[in-house]
Amino acid sequence: MxxxxxxxxxxxxxxxxxxxxxxxxxxxxxxxxxxxxxxxxxxxxxxxxxxxxxxxxxxxxxxxxxxxxxxxxxxxxxxxTQGPMSETGTNSDLAISGSGFFAVRAEDGQTYYTRNGSFQFGLGQNGIVLATSEGYPVLDTAGNVITVPATYNAANISVNTSGQLFYTNADGTTVNLNRTIGVFQFSNPSGLLKLSDSLYQVSAASGAAINEATNANVTKSKVVQGYLEASNVxxxxxxxxxxxxxxxxxxxxxxxxxxxxxxxxxxxxx
Incomplete structure (x- = not known):
């Protein structure tokens, strides 16, 4: 008994x-x-x-x-699994269609990953910085903080589906800012360590981050500006x-x- x-x-x-x-x-x-x-x-x-x-x-x-x-x-x-796309109309809001993750740098200097693309353009020490609502800067394909000149109007910055940043001048001409938002994949995303603020940390189970910009063997994700990925619950x-x-x-x-x-x-x- x-x-x-x-x-x-x-x-x-x-x-x-x-x-x-x-x-x-x-x-x-x-x-x-x-x-x-x-x-x-x-x-x-x-x-x-x-x-x-x-x-x-x-x-x-x-x-x-x-x-x-x-x-x-x-x-x-x-x-x-992919969550539904929700249109916000804000040019700093980004959603990923595919298996990728955004990379951000936290206060401890470590790189973490997220699917939450609710970003903001803020004024940093070296110009305008694309960052999370907590202030963590978003990283580009080379792992560097994404910054643009402080003289630019953040409302005129656009992002294409490949994550490249462009700026529209007053005369309507478009300039390539030579900055590409980093999108990364993992062999086993379920093995990522879950943290607060919708962040994930690399673990031995997840494997190292795979940079979509430098790896031709992965299916590329699409970055959609003005949208956010809702929960898949x-x-x-x-x-x-x-x-x-x-x-x-x-x-x-x-x-x-x-x-x-x-x-x-x-x-x-x-």
Missing amino acids: VRTLWTAASGMTAQQTAVDTIANNLANVNTTGYKNETAEFKSLLYQTIQTRTTTANGANKPIGAQVGLGVRNSSITSHF QVADEMVNLIVAQRAYEMNSKAIQAADDMMQQANNLR
């Missing part, structure tokens, strides 16, 4: 993790560039009660008896998953109650 209690308890713990993951998805349904997550599970060790050759009369028995000892969370996997699917997790949690609690009742009956035997 004690084994039943611990097995059902592990199921309740696992389903609580699933509910926590679903709640996080629903909380970020309006977060730009957010990717929905799924809790994955695996079984625990099995206890062998009877081997396949053990019988009362010595006859050959091909199938043994093993009892599972519960479940545990194995991973929480992010699904990097599907509320209806999450609500169904929430119901399933709640029912599984309830069934495990019923198993604990049933084991407790059986132990009570055994203790009351005379």
